[in-house]
Amino acid sequence: MPNSDHYVIIGNGPAGNAAAFTLRENDPDAAITIISHENICFYSKPRLVKYLAGKVDEDALAVKTMDEYRRRHIRLRLGQTVERIDPDSQSLHLAHMETVHYTDLVIASGARERLLPSMKPYADCLTFVTEFNDTTGLRKKIADSTRFFIFGGDLVAFKFLKMLTDMGKQVTLLLYPKAFWPHRLTKDMQDAIVKNLAPTNADILADDDLDTIVPEDRGGYWVTTKHGVRTQADLVFSFNGLIPDVDFARGCGLEIDHGILVDETMRTSLDNIFACGSCAQIYNPDINTYTTSIGWPNAQAQGKVAGLNLLGEHHKVRPAGRKYFDLEGVKIKTVWWEDLEKDEEA
Amino acid sequence: MKKNGLYSKEEKIFQDKNKLYRAHSVKQIAYSTDPRDFGQVAKSIPCQEACPAKTNIPGYIRCINEKRYGRAYELNRGANIMPGVLGRICSRPCETACRHGAPDNGVSVGICHLKRACADLKSPMHRIIEGLYAPTGKSVAVVGSGPAGLAAAHDLAILGHRAVVFETMEKPGGMLMYGIPEFRLPRDLLMTEINNILRLGVELKTSQAVGTHITLETLTEEFDAVVVAAGCTKPRLLGVEGEDLENVYNGLDFMKAVNASNRGQTPIINETNRQSNRGLSPIKNVAVIGGGFTAVDCARSAIRLGAEEVALYIRKTMDDMRIDETEKHEARFEGIGVESLVQPARILGENGRVSGIAFVRTRIEKTGTPPFKKSVPIAGSEFVVPCDSVIAALGQAPDVHDVSDVLTGLDKDTPATGMKGVFAAGDFVTGSTDVISAIAGGRRTALAVDLYLTAMERKKTVVRLESHATTDRPRSYDFIDRVPMNTIAMDQRLADHTNEVETGFDPDQALEESQRCYLCNLKYEIDPLRCIYCSACIDVAPKDCIKMVETIPVNADGTYGRYAETGQWDKVVSITIDNEACIRCGQCYAVCPMDCISVTKTELIQMDMDE
């Protein structure tokens, strides 16, 4: 008997895809739609660093092809943005004024860049890398540029530093101890990082902060720190962690703190709505804290649990344990991320 | 877009056309008390409806657009009495309701910043306008000189009564003077606006605590009526072990101590709370408990007193914080962290001083009917944060016994109390709210007192309708980004705790922000008798704003309900503009071949009963 269920998933990352494919495996008939504002099939974000370095092509980013969705009858709506959720009428309002009805909703909208409040006036001068859209034209720009300034200290920052120095570029890193927000690098950690990064030939600035970024008429920027260091750079990157991308979900009645609050079954505060992956905020009893932006493998695991529970099961997601991210000899306790690309190389 | 006050070609043509229209149109003005018109105004002008004082927001924004700052200031003052103050610290319920901030419409208009702009930019020669009634020979005592007491005294004086304000503290203003820090509200500006009230003949008696220096009963004998507007002064306690340690402050005491010190002075905070014989305690690493106005002000003040680490700890979520986004941003900008979903379990001490605080994590649960939100501790989730000071800023409650033991019958919905001739206003009767609610409450109470004293209703609210031959704005204004407020740099903020952080708009910025307002007081209507149903207007409409309707239901209170729409031509009884969806872009007005779309300016105004 055909059923009239329509499962809608917001987000085409690991969480959204795990949810969609789990739903299809367990419910062959329901209509399943994935909506994503990006215009590209499911791809690997961790591999974006290699892509930007020119080491791999766009093809190598793909995790799933269009064909796989066709075969599973999963409808992909790419390049469409959800602007608002209306839980009363069980519908989504899209930016192009279309309304999409759902019977059950999975929010897997991921995370976006964290712009530090002090950097707000300089937002236009900063380059972020959080999704494929950000990389348009950037690959060539990186290849053509020589001087880089990196502001931050999250894991992507270190990956970028290594990528750029391997490419023979001139790099200044201003280490921001709160980049791992809400955790912060201790003084010992900072010292170890500075020491271990010495062989990269990058200039590492610690115990300092950004003061101003002034664009030059001919392109490029003058960056000045609070302690008066003045550097010229063709590109200024900001890598200060990610924050859940949930603004479109605010005001609809969902409980939202930093991310959308979920319990260990990935249920939100509203019926028929699940959230998973980087956009969800979940309490982790092992480390006694709430977490968001939980990395690729965990996003996948949460997506699967959301899919199963949406169909009436009662699975609990296993809390993500402590993980260590090893970068050039500096061990950084990440709690949740795994260095995926590194594993591949090994 | 235009910069430096210059207009683009498109705007110039638009303005010339405007002038022409104005010169040739005959104004038709009507006054209405029809419930349908009140209902229309409430739905059409969401910002004004959300403002507790019902400020005519599109009216004053239009004046700013015409550079009539003094008029804009008076339009404000007529409703909210202290525009310069509110333009800095209002909690901005209007901006939350603003149509420009509705989904798909962008970001709300900077209503509050514009209010400040008219106060800042008006001429130094500006005259305030007050319409005074003849003296009545009656006298009213007002207890408390916070915004509620001041607003009540202001209106009572206008209505011809003698108003005498009794105030415990040395200076008037209530929380404006002793709660809100000077870096958000300069005291000279505050005193100017307070003096504008006192100039009406209001007498102020400071250092006079009712209940201590003079009793409420005496006041009832000496005056014809009494208004109690004593605010909320009793701090809520944490109720955890360690609360009596040195360096545990309550938020209001902390702010009072900060506000007691002038420019150039360093506030001494730990003398106010408890006498210390161990010298000044450090405040380097501060945990502030709470997420309201007081908590954020304490945290930002602590940073200015030299604290290195300051964080707010809140029981519920970031979304539950009761302060507006700008203040959240400023706090984060100043390096203040927020830890959400936690609650204090106990305060740890060493040698009588704070050494840390133990928290438990919480989760949100909905219970009860109707369901309400509660934070519930998570078992086994305790963790310790080291700190040397704790500020408990959980808010305050009214202290009725401090004023009188015989005062009963307080009810937040009515100004009267259980005592004959005694009325109440502001936070004292409603519990902690905000300045604009306190002002609106004070005004409402003054009217109730006036009715009690004179047995006459002297004012009525009517809807003024005026034909308006133009839309007053081109479509391009809809795409202007919100103008950010100018602020001072971090080092200037730290240089002196009284340095005002926000510095206001210059005239160009005020003009640009004023252009963003849709002017929702302009009502767009289609004359169904002239309409030929060509649907040209629907084709150009940027929103789902022009509707084909079958019926328009009428609500029980006489206002119109939601349109019943239809897509079937044979059922269409009218094509009509939904003024709730309309963004006043003027496209339909420009395109209609039959000229059957009209624009009417709608305003709520106060009229004398006998006018």
Ligand SMILES: Cc1cc2nc3c(=O)[nH]c(=O)nc-3n(C[C@H](O)[C@H](O)[C@H](O)COP(=O)(O)OP(=O)(O)OC[C@H]3O[C@@H](n4cnc5c(N)ncnc54)[C@H](O)[C@@H]3O)c2cc1C
């Ligand atoms: C450069 C980089 C390197 C990384 N390296 C690693 C690593 O080594 N190891 C690791 O574990 N993790 C890494 N991560 C993190 C990892 O990519 C994320 O944890 C993971 O992608 C989260 O998955 P997600 O499904 O929750 O969200 P995402 O993958 O972020 O997907 C979110 C999806 O939601 C869509 N979306 C959002 N809002 C809307 C809306 N309003 N309407 C429609 N669609 C919307 C987006 O288009 C997107 O498809 C890295 C991330 C980056 C940016």
Ligand SMILES: Cc1cc2nc3c(=O)[nH]c(=O)nc-3n(C[C@H](O)[C@H](O)[C@H](O)COP(=O)(O)OP(=O)(O)OC[C@H]3O[C@@H](n4cnc5c(N)ncnc54)[C@H](O)[C@@H]3O)c2cc1C
């Ligand atoms: C630190 C802080 C920051 C705030 N920030 C904002 C903000 O940014 N925006 C906003 O809208 N609201 C803010 N508020 C809330 C706002 O200040 C109050 O809601 C408002 O002041 C209430 O006005 P009121 O007149 O009812 O009472 P109050 O302002 O409290 O005034 C009451 C007055 O009565 C006096 N009094 C009390 N007892 C007696 C007595 N027995 N005899 C004589 N006099 C007496 C008091 O001394 C006081 O002067 C803040 C409050 C605090 C504490």
Ligand code: SF4
């Ligand atoms: S007084 Fe406050 S609430 Fe009313 S309009 Fe002004 S800013 Fe808004």
Ligand code: SF4
């Ligand atoms: S656009 Fe203007 S009139 Fe309309 S709600 Fe906003 S501030 Fe008020």
Ligand code: SF4
């Ligand atoms: S002015 Fe006319 S076209 Fe523009 S939003 Fe209003 S009804 Fe629609």
